[in-house]
Amino acid sequence: MKERAYRPLPCEEEVDKGKDKTKERDKRSLILDAATQVFSQYGYHEARMEEIATCAGVGKGTVYEYFSSKLDLFQQMIRSGLDFYSQRIKYTMGQKDDLRERLRHLLILHFCFIHKYRDRARMIFGDHASINEEVVRWLISFREEKEARLAAIFEAEQQQGKIRPVDPQLTAQILVGMMASFVYPLIYTETEPDIERMANEVIDILFLGISCHRE
Structure with a gap:
């Protein structure tokens, strides 16, 4: 060879x-x-x-x-990366009291992580044939755990009268979906992304919506 x-x-x-x-x-x-x-x-x-x-x-x-094998090593590599990502997310979410700032820092961390470690992210999202059902289930549970953590935060903010009464779980799913939509652009971009601007605009859309008029 x-x-x-x-x-x-x-x-x-x-x-x-x-x-x-x-x-x-x-x-x-x-x-x-x-x-x-x-x-x-x-x-x-x-x-x-x-x-x-x-x-x-x-x-x-x-x-x-x-x-035990190349497949085992590949899968453990993915899990270790997501474990590290999860730990950073938990740390970041506990550093700010203001919801808007907490979510802004969450987005900045997410965007930076995907962009900085885009080679690993490319494998996670592109090498599906190498990920067995057990790891796929783990990836799904990872997303569900993130949604549940965000939903709990939104519910607590509602109880304190800081945000209007919206469905906490649905709001969490929307935010996680918005985060996921940036994965491929960040992986394959050839230019340095303006992560601060991206995070600020996503937060504005989440908090203010897209309508010009308030009913």
Whole structure:
């Protein structure tokens, strides 16, 4: 088989700069980071476990100690990315008291995450044949959990008289749908998006609607 040169992609920022990546407990994270780079560069079907091992700086056998197959590694890579996204969402939503600001920061985080990690997002939304039913169900439950969290926030705001009496669940579904509609544009855009402007306009539409006149 013809050897191909691995072209490194930009790495994600490390949360803990001082951690010792040579320790046993860090090898799984190293392999997941390497898998993100190799899968995003070659796609699921063309990526090879040998390349992932080389990128991670471990032996091929070590990869199989942590992941039973390439499919298992691919799926765990997706789940780890969404776990990280979910943690950031929860943190962001708890930082502001004003609903408008909380939602604006939620949108900014969402847009930034999709744009910054668009290689991983492209695999999640484009490599459906590589995701089995269990992971699809997990992705659906992830979306439902996000909608439920937002619905609870809208309901609490209603009880405090801060927003008018609308269906909290439907409002949450509308917002999550608006967020999802930006995924493909952010993945495939060749220019740097104006994320602040996008977030502000979505919030204006959500809070003010599109009508010029108030009835």
